[in-house]
Amino acid sequence: MQGSASIAGGADAAAAGPRRRLRMAPKLAYRNLFHDKISLFVTLIGIVFSVVLLSFQSGIYLGIERTIAAVLDKTKGELWVLPIGTKSVDDPSLLPGREKYTVLSVPGVANVETLSMGFARWRKQNGGATTVLVVGSDWNSGGLKPWNVIDGSVDQLAAPKMVAVDRTYFKDLDVKGLGDPAEINGMTVKVGAVTNKIRSFTTMPYIFTTLGRAQIMLGAQQEQGSYALVSLKPDSDVDIVQERIQAKLPDAEVLKREDFRNRSINYWLFHTAAGSGLIAGTALAIIVGIVIVAQTLYASTKDHLNEFATLRALGASAGYIIQVILLQALFSAIVGYALGMTLTLGIFKLAENTTLNVVMTPGLAALLFATTIGMCMLAAISAIFKVIRIDPAGVFSR
Amino acid sequence: MIQSKSDGAKPSPILVADGIVKVFGTGAGEVQVLKGVHLDLLPGELTLLMGPSGSGKTTLLSILGCILRQTEGDLVIANTKTNKLSAEAMADLRRNHVGFVFQSYNLFPTLTALENVMLALDVRGRMPADAPQRAKNALDSVGLSHRINTYPAKLSGGEKQRVAIARALAGSPSVMLADEPTAALDSENGQSVMQLMSDVSKDASRAVLCVTHDHRILKYADRIIRIEDGVISTDERPKDDPVARANMERLSAEGAH
Ligand SMILES: Nc1ncnc2c1ncn2[C@@H]1O[C@H](COP(=O)(O)OP(=O)(O)O)[C@@H](O)[C@H]1O
Ligand SMILES: [Mg+2]
Numbered sequence: 001m002q003g004s005a006s007i008a009g010g011a012d013a014a015a016a017g018p019r020r021r022l023r024m025a026p027k028l029a030y031r032n033l034f035h036d037k038i039s040l041f042v043t044l045i046g047i048v049f050s051v052v053l054l055s056f057q058s059g060i061y062l063g064i065e066r067t068i069a070a071v072l073d074k075t076k077g078e079l080w081v082l083p084i085g086t087k088s089v090d091d092p093s094l095l096p097g098r099e100k101y102t103v104l105s106v107p108g109v110a111n112v113e114t115l116s117m118g119f120a121r122w123r124k125q126n127g128g129a130t131t132v133l134v135v136g137s138d139w140n141s142g143g144l145k146p147w148n149v150i151d152g153s154v155d156q157l158a159a160p161k162m163v164a165v166d167r168t169y170f171k172d173l174d175v176k177g178l179g180d181p182a183e184i185n186g187m188t189v190k191v192g193a194v195t196n197k198i199r200s201f202t203t204m205p206y207i208f209t210t211l212g213r214a215q216i217m218l219g220a221q222q223e224q225g226s227y228a229l230v231s232l233k234p235d236s237d238v239d240i241v242q243e244r245i246q247a248k249l250p251d252a253e254v255l256k257r258e259d260f261r262n263r264s265i266n267y268w269l270f271h272t273a274a275g276s277g278l279i280a281g282t283a284l285a286i287i288v289g290i291v292i293v294a295q296t297l298y299a300s301t302k303d304h305l306n307e308f309a310t311l312r313a314l315g316a317s318a319g320y321i322i323q324v325i326l327l328q329a330l331f332s333a334i335v336g337y338a339l340g341m342t343l344t345l346g347i348f349k350l351a352e353n354t355t356l357n358v359v360m361t362p363g364l365a366a367l368l369f370a371t372t373i374g375m376c377m378l379a380a381i382s383a384i385f386k387v388i389r390i391d392p393a394g395v396f397s398r
Numbered sequence: 399m400i401q402s403k404s405d406g407a408k409p410s411p412i413l414v415a416d417g418i419v420k421v422f423g424t425g426a427g428e429v430q431v432l433k434g435v436h437l438d439l440l441p442g443e444l445t446l447l448m449g450p451s452g453s454g455k456t457t458l459l460s461i462l463g464c465i466l467r468q469t470e471g472d473l474v475i476a477n478t479k480t481n482k483l484s485a486e487a488m489a490d491l492r493r494n495h496v497g498f499v500f501q502s503y504n505l506f507p508t509l510t511a512l513e514n515v516m517l518a519l520d521v522r523g524r525m526p527a528d529a530p531q532r533a534k535n536a537l538d539s540v541g542l543s544h545r546i547n548t549y550p551a552k553l554s555g556g557e558k559q560r561v562a563i564a565r566a567l568a569g570s571p572s573v574m575l576a577d578e579p580t581a582a583l584d585s586e587n588g589q590s591v592m593q594l595m596s597d598v599s600k601d602a603s604r605a606v607l608c609v610t611h612d613h614r615i616l617k618y619a620d621r622i623i624r625i626e627d628g629v630i631s632t633d634e635r636p637k638d639d640p641v642a643r644a645n646m647e648r649l650s651a652e653g654a655h
Contacts, residue, residue, distance in 0.1 A: 025520065310500075314492065
């Protein structure tokens with residue numbers, strides 16, 4: 001480091017072997033950490049709390065993102081025509097009508113499907129009602145067709161009155177399976193297909209049916225839908241076609257599928273109560289984690305201050321001492337994360353068959369791990385400030 | 399360069415302190431603890447530093463060990479003048495040249511005896527593959543080869559101090575500084591620790607300075623320095639000087655009571 005070391009006496013130069021700095025520092029950090037069980041326990045509680053809370057927030061976010069993506073990506077529409085002012089895919093209103101034929105006349109367009117979406121009242125068979133999101137399209141020509149069908153079939157939906165419901169919402173809808181009746185906006189329906197885990201990102205279940213039936217339920221005209229889904233001819237340029245359609249439909253908005261997906265996700269995240277709750281929850285989780293870890297790490301550092309002063313007297317560099325503190329933070333992060341993630345995965349497993357749509361992926365797990373480590377490193381700052389101000393002269397004054 | 403006038407036999411000092419002044423506090427609360435201390439330490443000698451409580455022994459030791467800065471005066475250790483060194487450079491100097499032994503041992507309670515010694519090697523940036531062996535050898539040389547895996551809490555005071563000496567030795571320091579290393583020990587352990595300090599000082603590349611109140615251990619001294627009210631009052635080598643020797647033996651005998 002500094003020049004003075006080079007003026008070392010002969011014995012020193014000869015004794016200096018290969019430098020392998022990181023051998024005792026981790027041991028000391030590890031021992032100090034596990035020495036005080038209560039403080040370790042508090043630290044771990046803090047980290048586990050943060051990890052679980054963060055996992056939930058981000059797991060919900062990912063669930064939402066996937067649901068939105070699922071709805072959009074199940075369609076063939078590269079371009080979406082939407083009513084002006086549409087904020088999100090599940091904020092449907094109605095287009096003026098007849099967009100399908102206008103768009104079909106645009107060069108480069110291969111096919112157009114009308115998708116009808118809207119909120120409706122689901123009257124349960126044994127009384128009571130709930131709001132649902134009706135989705136109607138002509139899936140024979142590439143519209144939004146229900147997926148993950150586990151009972152009945154999509155073809156059965158062509159028969160009169162038939163709708164598809166998701167098993168996750170059986171209780172909410174008061175049905176038990178195929179053939180169970182209900183009423184949507186006064187129209188009698190029957191369960192003709194059951195899907196699995198098509199969870200909406202609002203509290204309202206999706207109900208799939210044909211375009212015609214949905215239009216009647218939602219009070220739309222025959223050629224009127226919420227969205228027009230445009231698929232393009234193989235060699236056409238999506239930007240050019242988008243411009244052409246937009247020019248022909250001044251009273252609607254034309255978006256690429258991924259743009260509409262991002263708009264929907266952003267709307268949910270930044271403009272709904274659920275989204276704000278999620279952001280606040282994430283911030284809270286991180287703050288709580290940092291505060292608890294900072295507190296316990298600082299306390300532990302104070303407990304071991306004499307040792308750090310001794311280390312300094314023995315000639316440890318400031319870097320070496322900071323290393324010990326950071327390693328303590330790192331070990332806490334690793335242990336806390338392992339516990340927190342185990343707990344999270346357990347809870348997510350339990351949530352699998354509920355309407356709570358939480359998703360964990362290896363990528364998210366890695367991101368959370370990095371966040372946990374970052375949190376603990378940040379928490380180490382106050383402890384580091386404490387140790388680097390240690391006066392080694394303190395070693396004698398006891 | 400520090401070179402004594404060549405009378406042949408006398409080795410050159412490892413540490414030279416010249417006109418050391420230490421002032422604590424400022425303004426009305428200002429206290430001058432050291433008032434111009436001149437001192438050099440020769441290799442191969444055990445020097446005892448004695449003096450009444452509050453006379454500035456610990457302060458002087460801290461300055462000589464580069465853990466406290468003097469207000470005035472020069473300090474040279476192993477040919478390095480310390481006055482203008484940064485805190486990190488001072489740490490380097492301690493790491494490379496100074497070994498400490500404390501009254502309260504200052505061992506790391508969460509590490510075993512062996513690990514305590516290895517930590518000092520690691521801090522010194524000397525973790526060669528044979529570090530465990532070196533640490534074992536150091537513990538062996540203080541007679542603790544049977545206690546290497548014991549934690550400090552399970553060691554007696556004398557054993558702890560011997561681990562601390564092994565820790566200081568493992569880095570082969572050119573200056574070893576001890577502040578009342580036997581104060582917390584019973585007579586028997588105190589004697590054995592002092593014997594050890596004396597053996598350690600016989601290395602021709604090392605000087606040992608030991609602060610003590612303990613008259614029982616005067617017989618180990620090659621040199622005795624007395625400090626009173628911040629200045630050195632006497633500095634003698636009893637083994638060369640019949641009067642001083644008689645004096646020391648009298649004190650030693652008194653201390654035994
Ligand atoms: N950090 C400090 N601040 C102020 N005064 C100090 C400090 N350290 C020591 N002193 C004072 O310096 C004097 C000498 O202390 P010290 O060197 O510990 O003496 P000794 O070790 O000989 O008993 C005492 O009066 C003590 O109160
Ligand atoms: Mg003292």
